[in-house]
Amino acid sequence: MRAQGVSVSLATLSYWQSGRSRPERRESMTAVELLEGVLELPAGRLIASLGPPRRRGRWLSTVPVSPEVAAFWPRPDAVEDAVSEVDIRWDERLTRISQHDRVFVSADGGERSYHSRQVLRAEADGPDRWVVIMHLDEHDRPLPTIRPLRHCRLGRTVLRPADGLLVAELMFDRPLRKGETVITEHELENSAPYPPADNYERKFRLPVREFVLEICFDPARLPVSCVRYSRLDAADEIAQQVEPSGSVHGVALNFGPGRYGFRWDWQK
Template sequence: MRQVTEPPPPFATGLRAAIAGAGVTLEKLAAELRGRGTPVSLATLSYWCSGRSRPERARSLAALAELEDLLGLPAGGLRRLLPERRPRGWAAKREVEPITAAAPWHRVEQVRRLLDRHDLSRDGQLSRLSAHDRVEIGADRVKRVQHTRQVLRAEQDGIDRIVVVCWGDGPDSPAPVVVPVRNCSVGQVDIDDEAGLVAAELVFDRPLARRETIVVEHALHSATPPIAVSHQRISRLPVREYLIEVCFHPAALPHHCVQFSEVDGMERVRAVDLDSEYTAHALGLDLPPGKYGLRWSW
């Protein structure tokens, strides 16, 4: 008895035809997508071509738009071949990692251990009204300046510090040094050298009264920073406003730059252009706990 095989879905057929027409390999496409800041693994591309899986999450759909451009297709040429999204029940069964898992390289336990050494019982009584990260990239493509300004408001009397968690720019980078800049000093510091993580208290110049605001600034210094490809903030608590700026040296401009956010395990990506001062920026308002940042390729 001859076995009847179902034809591949329209999206897989269209994708294979477009790849064949463009005369490129999956390896080449995977490298190009990675270079544009929307990486898709070689295995995933293969699954898309066979119909075994399809792009559904925001991260994959952002990569699909870049894939259409790489293959010389009109915008939406592949996306319109996708069927309706799967039922919500499927998405609801996805395992969602805790917010601390959003730390670089997903070193969840190391982050938890560092934070467990600090008293965070009053952390929720300090509202994050505004945060501003400014990063300057040198001609050698490494971070020369990392500066953070926060506007905070005490929701009860006596709040006198905030704990920040910072990390090196590469998987083998040492933990950076937290340097106080304005209205604070560094208190307790705990370092995980293996993970390149540091948790540091920024102690205010004086305790705050209820509803009082304060502007706190600090910087990060790294002894041996690697070539930079991203900057991100992990917010454990909501932030009313977050501005990130990455300023590139005119002699070292990125090929592509995107802003991204990851909340509840779902990532969203959007292309970003540099302004006349060679700076990329992204602004977020009323942000829930999550991961926010910019990444780029050279």
């Protein structure tokens, strides 16, 4: 498969085989077609076994077949490999009701810290954790420190400094029952010198009913321009210029799968 320009990690193949995720992107479907040849199966055999494509929409309370774990990340194989070391079996059984991210940018233009508050609802008995995936663009900088703040504690943590990746389990106070909700808060704090910050985005593998994103700039230094953008699944990006100030924010309702964020310029 590599000889034909297609690379799929062992973790991804394992997820497809177990049903934890399914191939849906164009590259993934190409890989499945090549697998049919490698396994000497009739053309279309594996693709037919996938069943109908997942439902689309602005909001789905449940997504029967979700995008791959690393579908929206720049290096999917590295993310999937790191995620394979934690337990994500409950991810699709947790409805994202509300999420509020606050990003704090220092006077030198670096990302100082990040705070997240979210409300989740269990769609089955048993969910006991939330998995955080964080990626640094600057791989030569130390990974941030993750701190549970409310109704969670730190479980397994995977650090991949060479890939700029941190993956961590946030364990709830106890397993949830079906229909039960939980409010969790955690923060990620970088050490100085802070990694340069000119953008921030949240990737949603599954839909969220309400997402609020705030970027808080130090009053001593404000960007000269700022853009709020969003992109649903494979759709075109939607971008809007916003007035730079001490803080900017955006609100998305019934959003995802996709990505939502801000990017800004420090100089004209």
